Amino acid sequence: MLLFRSEEHVGRSGRPPGAFMSTDQIWDLADTWYHNRADPLWRRRTLEESQKVFADLGLTGDFWKLR
Amino acid sequence: MNTNEVNQVRLHVLRTAMDGRGVPSASQTATALELSEDQVVEAYRQLAEGHVYVQEPGDPTSLRMANPFSAIPTPHEVRARGKTYYGNCIWDACGIVSLLGGTGEVRTRCPDCGDALTLAMSGRKLVHKEGVVHFSVPSAHSWDDIIFT
Numbered sequence: 001m002l003l004f005r006s007e008e009h010v011g012r013s014g015r016p017p018g019a020f021m022s023t024d025q026i027w028d029l030a031d032t033w034y035h036n037r038a039d040p041l042w043r044r045r046t047l048e049e050s051q052k053v054f055a056d057l058g059l060t061g062d063f064w065k066l067r
Numbered sequence: 068m069n070t071n072e073v074n075q076v077r078l079h080v081l082r083t084a085m086d087g088r089g090v091p092s093a094s095q096t097a098t099a100l101e102l103s104e105d106q107v108v109e110a111y112r113q114l115a116e117g118h119v120y121v122q123e124p125g126d127p128t129s130l131r132m133a134n135p136f137s138a139i140p141t142p143h144e145v146r147a148r149g150k151t152y153y154g155n156c157i158w159d160a161c162g163i164v165s166l167l168g169g170t171g172e173v174r175t176r177c178p179d180c181g182d183a184l185t186l187a188m189s190g191r192k193l194v195h196k197e198g199v200v201h202f203s204v205p206s207a208h209s210w211d212d213i214i215f216t
Contacts, residue, residue, distance in 0.1 A: 001156040001216070002178050003186070003198045009179035010201045018203040023186055023196040030161030031191060034135050037166055038081055040074065044117060054206070063205050 001026075019063040028057055068110045075100060076110035077119060080133045085167060087150035090138035093128040104128065121213055131214065135162035142178075147171030156216070157200055164188050 004010045007020060021029070032053055036042055045053070047066050054064045068076075079100055083091045091099070093107040100107070108127050114120040121132035131138055137153040143160035145152040147167040154160025157175065164171035169191030175184050177198065187195035204216045 001158045001200060001202050003157045003173075003175050003184050004201055005177040005180055005182050005184065005198055007199055007201075009177055010199070013179040015178075015201060016203050018201055019205075021200040021202065023198060023200065024193060026158055026200045027161050027186070027188065027193040027196075030135075030158050031165040031169065033158070033165075034162030035165045035169070035191075037135070037162075038078070038085065040078060044119060063202070066206050 019061075021059070025057050025059070029053070029059075032057075068106055068113060072102075072106070073110045073113050076102075076107060077114055080120065080130065081136075084133050084136040084152070087148075087152065090130050090133045090136055118210055118213075124214070132159075135159035135166065142175050144174045145171060146174070161186065161188075165191070 004013070051066050054060070076096060079096055080091055083089070093104050093111060096102070097104045097107045111120065111122055111130060112127060115122045120130050120134060123129035123131045123138070129138065132155050135154055137155045137159070139153070141153045141155060143154040143157055145154055145160050145163045147164050147170065152163050154163050154173070157173070160173040160175070164173060170189050173186040176182060177184055184198045185195060186193065186197070209216045
C-alpha cells in the first residue's frame, strides 16, 4: 500500500492495476483499525468484522473481499 | 504460553515501539517480562500465526513488524509526540499516528516520481492531504506475502 502523487503516476510506475483509495479513506481505515490496538482487551477482528469495516468505508467489490 | 501470556508479550512489544524504543528482540522482551527467550519466541510465533505481528524471515527471535510499526526503516516515516517511527506501509503509517493519539505527520515519496508527499493529522482529523493510495494485492491475498504487501 503506497501513496502516489496521482493515479497517472501509478500507471507510469508499472504496478499492477490493483485498486485506489483516497487519503481520507486510508486515514479513516487506519484510525478505525489501529486506534485501540494498545488496549489490553484488544482482540483481532473476525473476518466478518473486518469486512464490515471495509464496507462502512465504501470499500466494496471483489478486490476488497477478504475471502 | 497461554492466551494471557501471549497478550502480555503483545502489549510489551507494542508499548516499547510506541515509546520510540524500537521493536524489541525476544531476548529483550524475555528480560523485561521475566520469561525465557524460548517462551517469547513461542509467543512471537503465535502472534505471527494470528496475523498480529510478523516474524523476521529466518529469525524467529526477531519481529519484522509489530503492526503498525516496522522494526526497520521504511519509506513511510511518521513523526508524532516528538519522535520518529516507521510504518510498514501507508496504512500502517497512518495507524501509528492513530495509535499515538491522532496527531502527527506521515512523510513518504511517490514511488514513481520521488516527490515528497505528506499527510498531517490533528485531533484525529486529516488536516493536510495529497496524493492517492494504491493497493496492488487484493485483500484476500494480503497475508500471502505480507512483507511484499
